Amino acid sequence: MPAVPVADGAGPSPAVSDDGAGRAPDRCSNRAPLRFADRLVGALLEAGADEEQAAWTAWTVVYFVLGLVQEEQAAPDRPDDRLTRAVDPAAHPAPHRVAAHSRPGAFEDRPAFGLDAILSRLPE
Template sequence: MTNRQQGDRLDPATVIRTALDLLDEKGLDAVSTRAVADRLGVRINTVQWHVKTKARMLELMADAVLGEIRLTGLPPAPADRVRELARRYRRALLSHRDGASLVVGTYPAEPNTLRFADALVGALLDSGLDDRAVAWTAWAVIYFALGLTQEEQAVDQRPLGDVLSGAVSATTHPALHRIVGHLAPGSFDDRFEFGVSAILSGS
């Protein structure tokens, strides 16, 4: 149970902080409005008064994670700014257990999410791309960061390289067998930098 004292006023920010604490301790599968209510020592309808539904609570949690991204001190060059924003986005996801899985599938039109998206889109616009290319490149960067971070956060379960190495051989899957060594768990930083650069060079 939380350290919240009897008579303390419950507000949405407290609910979301508590939900993020639960996420970090137990993972995304353990997060629910009932679990948050139990942690706060209140009835479930008290939590739902502030966040309505679990889906809405997850949106607000995702927005809170993006609120941890610092948008100051960015490089002046547009391409460098995009890369740095992507790095900060990934670090924010990694700072919470199952952070990428939390954010995937949520589309909160909330202040922190919109602020980050505006900074990313602004950097891409400054690079001289047309509007459609900016929109699609922004999505490509976000989707890539989310997907790779999901894999990275699941690495304790079973790394992709380990899965493939046990399933492919030079005889049955020669192409996969040739590159499987480059999918080691320790290569995530390099793979991230390579992927972002590949997206930007092709935009």
């Protein structure tokens, strides 16, 4: 996977400092998502993506990350074997075969796995 530099052309983030005019920091306004989009899309363009690839890759990344974060936030605090019990080895042979990797968890490794895949189509 090519390195994806994080663009820093937008200057210091106002998300961590008040703008001095008494307005709320950027994280409390609609400008924060646009500044984040500028960093993400800018990094993809710097990595060599064309405009369509940068825009569509950004959405692919966002949807993947949102889904995984929702799963992590909803993960039970205690072991939950409902999925394991629901999988019938005869009726669902594939889920049964991969069951060890289907439980909630690996929340450090799975984002890297998905992002590596999504970003692997960027120019070398």
